[in-house]
Amino acid sequence: MYQVLYRKWRPGVFRDTVGQPHIVKTLLAQLQSGRLAHAYLFTGSRGTGKxxxxxxxxxxxxxxxPVGGEPCNECPACAGILDGSIPDVAEIDAASHSGVDNIRALREETVYPPVSAKYRVYIIDEAHMLSAGAFNALLKTLEEPPPHVLFILATTETHKIPVTIASRCQRFAFRRISVPEISVLLAKICSQEQTKADQAALDLLAHMADGSLRDALSLLEQCVSAGSVVTESSVRETLGLNSLEDIAQWLMGLEDLSFSLNHLQTLYSSGLELSSILGQLASVLRDLLMGQLKGDLLVTRLPLEIASALSEKWPRDRIVPAISQIQESIGQLSRVADKHLEAELCLIRLASFSPAQHNGSPAPAPQPIQRAEPAKRVPENAKPPEPAKHKDSSSPSKPARLGAHADAKQDGRWAPFLASLGPFEKPAVMASKAEVDGDTLILRTDDPYFQGILQSAEFQSAVKAFFPGGLTGDSDPSPAPAGRSLDDFLREQNDLIVSE
Ligand SMILES: [Zn+2]
Structure with a gap:
């Protein structure tokens, strides 16, 4: 019968377990000295060996x-427990046996001595799922435990275990298993299973498993059955991951919304889940942040040249809000009707975390577009946008100066300028109130996302091709004319992309 890797490679003795030496050492010492607790609480995330x-x-x-505390796995007791013929060891899944009746039945049983083993052992998995009544019933047993009974409670959610229960157990915290530990074990299993796998592939699987051996082995199994040799690219293909370089490239060009949103669409069309796509962006950013904090960009697993360029574009104070944004959007995906829109909004927001002020780029910083409520948002030391060189600029009266602005749509440069714009810039411009002040273009919108588009470096240079004075906002707080909403805009763009 075919056995899944995780079961097949489940260690039979303590010394073969991975990643929890502190726990194994203590348990072996207790077994050798005979000083066992009557109840243990094993806590830790899934797949860590509880x-x-x-x-x-x-x-x-x-x-x-027993040999040095280890079970022999061959004596009648060991064999009987392994094949389930000895009723004294019971594994209870609290998720499906959470009720008080289940624990009462168990309590009644505990008063009798074991049938054929030395101890009655109750392993309660997912112990946090027990009902309040069940916990109370269990507490009574834990308060006066019969000497021949051993409880082992395992949980991924320690905080849901009542203090009264936890305080009567000896507690062991299982830690997440490190990437190198998982990687070494995967290599060992591959060699014994006569599966060829390269190191980069195993490292990637270990990384994806997020500290869980069980996940690592399931992922390996998925990749092994998909092809003869396990390589990094075959793992990426099987698990639906993009190459790291692809994601890095995407992050490099995120402010180019046309490129960025199209790339999202391409990945989505290829069958990837939106949450997985966004998650991969967050994962690369997280690795980059770790690399920056440790001063070692190699942890990103990207070629150093790419990692350095990415790090320059994504400094720490840009990464942190970006990851928060991605996490928030991933959370939203399950709640909103239009998931695609949510993912696009996420990208637009990421793009609007202006990189220009961080990356020390020699290019001139784009002039800020005035927001609708400038009082709250503009930092105190920020200067209001410079009124462009203009014959009326000496006038102290704002209305007079404003009156001198010409409607941009009457300007001869307007039509060719519009024609030069990309599919995402154009709606942002159309939704803004547009005026011309000499050689300077003035655009006002109170939509923060359109503002983000207008502030992009690419857009700023597109403006300069027609209006050498560049782009500015205006200190006039009057609201922009009602244009299409961002949602309308994105829906149209979405339709446009889908129909391509
Ligand atoms: Zn034995």
């Missing part, structure tokens, strides 16, 4: 020929 260690412990306490 149930595996619990099962080994159940055999170790009952083994007739």
């Amino acid at each position: 149930t595996t260690v619990a099962k080994i412990l159940a055999r170790a306490v009952n083994c007739e020929r």
